[in-house]
Amino acid sequence: MLTLVYFAWVRESIGRDEERIERPAPGTTVAGLIATLAAREGGYAEALGDPTKLRAAIDQHFVPLDTVIGEAREVALFPPVTGG
Amino acid sequence: MKRVAIQSGDFDMAAELAALESLGGGGVASFTGVVRGESGLIALELEHYPAMTAPQVDRIVDEALARWPLLGVSVIHRFGRLEPGARIVFVGTASRHRAAALASCAFLIDWLKSHAPFWKKEHFADGATAWVAAQAEDEAKAQGWNA
Numbered sequence: 630m631l632t633l634v635y636f637a638w639v640r641e642s643i644g645r646d647e648e649r650i651e652r653p654a655p656g657t658t659v660a661g662l663i664a665t666l667a668a669r670e671g672g673y674a675e676a677l678g679d680p681t682k683l684r685a686a687i688d689q690h691f692v693p694l695d696t697v698i699g700e701a702r703e704v705a706l707f708p709p710v711t712g713g
Numbered sequence: 714m715k716r717v718a719i720q721s722g723d724f725d726m727a728a729e730l731a732a733l734e735s736l737g738g739g740g741v742a743s744f745t746g747v748v749r750g751e752s753g754l755i756a757l758e759l760e761h762y763p764a765m766t767a768p769q770v771d772r773i774v775d776e777a778l779a780r781w782p783l784l785g786v787s788v789i790h791r792f793g794r795l796e797p798g799a800r801i802v803f804v805g806t807a808s809r810h811r812a813a814a815l816a817s818c819a820f821l822i823d824w825l826k827s828h829a830p831f832w833k834k835e836h837f838a839d840g841a842t843a844w845v846a847a848q849a850e851d852e853a854k855a856q857g858w859n860a
C-alpha cells in the first residue's frame with residue numbers, strides 16, 4: 630500500500646487530506662501516478678489535471694515529478710509552496 | 714546554537730534576539746514576517762505538512778550553517794489562522810561577522826519562501842477566500858543563492 634497526502638487547493642478539490650492506495654506498478658513515476666489519479670471521478674481531475682501546477686514530495690523530501698516512486702511509503706501532492 | 718520551531722502560537726521577539734545576542738558573536742541579524750493589513754483581508758490561514766516541515770526547515774538551516782560562519786540560527790514559523798499584524802515567521806542569525814549574519818538571514822528567508830512546505834490562504838471580509846500563488850520572483854531569489 631502507498632499513502633497519498635494532499636495539501637492546499639489540491640486537498641480541497643479532492644475533498645480529503647489522505648488516502649491509501651494499492652502500490653503502483655514498479656517504475657511508476659509521480660507524474661504517472663498523477664495521470665492515473667486525474668482520471669478518477671470527483672475532484673481528482675480538477676485537482677490533478679494540470680501537472681504543471683503541482684509539486685510533490687516522496688517520504689517528506691521534495692522531488693521532481695519524473696521521480697520513480699519505488700518503495701516509498703508516502704507521496705505528497707500539492708501546489709508550489711508559499712512559506713515565509 | 715540551532716533552534717527550529719514550527720508552532721501555532723506567537724513568540725517572544727526580545728527573548729529570541731537575546732538568546733542570539735548571548736552567544737558572544739557581536740553581530741545579530743533578524744527578519745520578521747508579519748501578516749499584511751491589505752484591504753479586506755481579515756486573516757491568513759497557514760497550512761503545512763507536519764511530517765515534513767520541521768525536518769525540511771532543519772535542512773535549510775543546515776545549509777546556512779554550511780555556507781556561513783554562524784554561531785547561532787533561529788527559525789520560528791507559525792501555522793494556523795493569523796490576523797493582520799500577527800507575526801508569521803522569525804529568522805535570526807548570530808555571527809562574529811556582520812556580512813555573514815546579514816547574508817545568511819536573507820538566504821534563510823528566501824529559501825523558506827520556496828523550500829518550506831507551507832501554503833497560505835487569504836480570508837477576506839466579504840467571505841471570499843483565495844490561495845496565495847507562488848511568485849516566480851521568489852523562486853528566482855532562492856535560486857539566486859545557487860549562482
